[in-house]
Amino acid sequence: MKRSIAMFVSFFVCAVLLAGCWSKKELTDLSVVIAVGLDKTKDGRYLVSFQVVNPGNVAGALQRGGGAGGVPISVYTSTGDTLVEASRKASKKLSRILYYAHTNLVVISEELARQGLNGVFDAIERNQEFRTTTKLVIAHGHSAKEVLSVLTPIDKIPANQIIKTLEFSEMALGQTISTDVWEVIRDFTSSGKNIVLTGVVIEGNTQRGKRQTNVQSSVPDARISLDGLALFKKDRLVRWVNGSTERGVLWGLDRIKQTNITIPWKGKKEAIGYRAMGVTTRLKVELKNGHPSILVHIQTEGDISETYVPINLADYRLLFQLEKAIGRDIEREVRQAIETAQHEKTDVFGFGEAVHRAHPRLWKRIKKEWDDRYFPHLPVTVKVDASIRRTGLRNTPYIK
Known part of the structure; x- marks a missing residue:
């Protein structure tokens, strides 16, 4: 008898709890x-x-x-x-x-x-x-x-x-x-x-x-x-x-998944195209006399996508020069974006967050004045390591 009552109570409780149509919407x-x-x-x-x-x-x-x-x-x-x-x-x-x-x-x-x-x-x-x-x-x-x-x-x-x-x-x-x-x-x-x-x-x-x-x-x-x-x-x-400043912001935010850069070569503008892939941006905070500074370190690798000048891409010395030129072009875009943000007194790169993680006590002291006082004059160093992994199916272009 007790077992029957227990089963009846269990079924009744389940029936009440499983009634799930009260909030239905057709x-x-x-x-x-x-x-x-x-x-x-x-x-x-x-x-x-x-x-x-x-x-x-x-x-x-x-x-x-x-x-x-x-x-x-x-x-x-x-x-x-x-x-x-x-x-x-x-x-x-x-x-x-x-x-x-x-x-x-x-x-x-x-x-x-x-x-x-x-x-x-x-x-x-x-x-x-x-x-x-x-x-x-x-x-x-x-x-x-x-x-x-x-x-x-x-x-x-x-x-x-x-x-x-x-x-x-x-x-x-x-x-x-x-x-x-x-x-x-x-x-x-x-x-x-x-x-x-x-x-x-x-x-x-x-x-x-x-x-x-x-x-x-x-x-x-x-x-x-x-x-x-x-x-x-x-x-x-x-x-x-817009334009290169726009991309410079994304370099700094580590939000570049793939992009194409065209650099000058031997006096010709937009001479060689570089498709950047595998981009990584890291921020490092350094203290100098109790004041923070930022190192933006960008590493990228990619391919030569097009050439409009005669160049022997089988020459490793020329490839090394191209990597340096690509790095300088990326560095220019990032610096331009940082200068724009500092002029507007808006830290869109998260430099303040980096300072907070590295030096929480310092951040507690300066965070209220970060945007208007510290960020506009923040020393920022940009370092870019660009690598060319592939040059495509042709080393010597058709252009003579």
């Missing part, structure tokens, strides 16, 4: 938000844009080989004094619940970034649906709403187009950086490093880019592309950098 009741755009209105309120997937049109576009069945996404906007208020007000415009579990991109307008992002990430981090792996970019010269409204021809979801471009560009070009929410929050809470984000621009006609014809042409009226790095001081955007 797919037909959800609006899957794939990207969020953040702007500021003229009266200082948040303008939040939601890029929502149209599931039927995405599936139809894949089957029909284009966007003939309708646009794959819709963009809704809402305003509010806070991000949460704007999200709640969006329920007046959608017949479904906003669902953030698949949000993988946040686009922030340049205007908002210059005013400060202090109140942005609190709401994002607290939302249990929002992923901390969500990527972040800055809309350069356009509003975040405009960026999210442009339709893309290859990847039907524009947010996916931006994310893949970020990842592959960082891998192949070495002038962009893929940054997620977790990295930004970590750097915000660190007193020895400021954040760097990649910018996105719209090339072409912004208004025509919103129309379905933009994905039905071999030459779209508008394209989304990456442009520049945004340097922040604390939570505010202070400077855009």
Whole structure:
């Protein structure tokens, strides 16, 4: 009898504990938000844009080989004094619940970034649906709403187009950086490093880019592309950098996976191409009379990718000279980036974090004045060791 009662109680408890349908959400009741755009209105309120997937049109576009069945996404906007208020007000415009579990991109307008992002990430981090792996970019010269409204021809979801471009560009070009929410929050809470984000621009006609014809042409009226790095001081955007300075920042951050350098040779500019791979950047802190200094040591190896001058690549003495020339070119880019950051008084390289790890007592004394007093005058030495591993299938070029 006691055994029967015990079994009955066990089954009853299990039945209560395993009832897991109390928080269910039907797919037909959800609006899957794939990207969020953040702007500021003229009266200082948040303008939040939601890029929502149209599931039927995405599936139809894949089957029909284009966007003939309708646009794959819709963009809704809402305003509010806070991000949460704007999200709640969006329920007046959608017949479904906003669902953030698949949000993988946040686009922030340049205007908002210059005013400060202090109140942005609190709401994002607290939302249990929002992923901390969500990527972040800055809309350069356009509003975040405009960026999210442009339709893309290859990847039907524009947010996916931006994310893949970020990842592959960082891998192949070495002038962009893929940054997620977790990295930004970590750097915000660190007193020895400021954040760097990649910018996105719209090339072409912004208004025509919103129309379905933009994905039905071999030459779209508008394209989304990456442009520049945004340097922040604390939570505010202070400077855009491009070109060699842009890459110099990534050399210092140890975020170069692969890039191509063209160096001059025998009086000819852009004479020899070098594809850098296997890059490692290390920071070393040294104390001189109680003051910190930094050694940036970069090691890279790679291949000769192209030549436009007559040179015998089988001669090891010439290869040694080329390695020195490549090292000097990389050193120039890094120094230019460091000087730019010191001029803006923003430590985007994490030199302060390196000082903190090496000399915690010293850091405790100087951290409050690091950005404005110590970092702008910090002595930095750059050392580059470049190696040429392969010269390709031909040692002597065709050019005579």
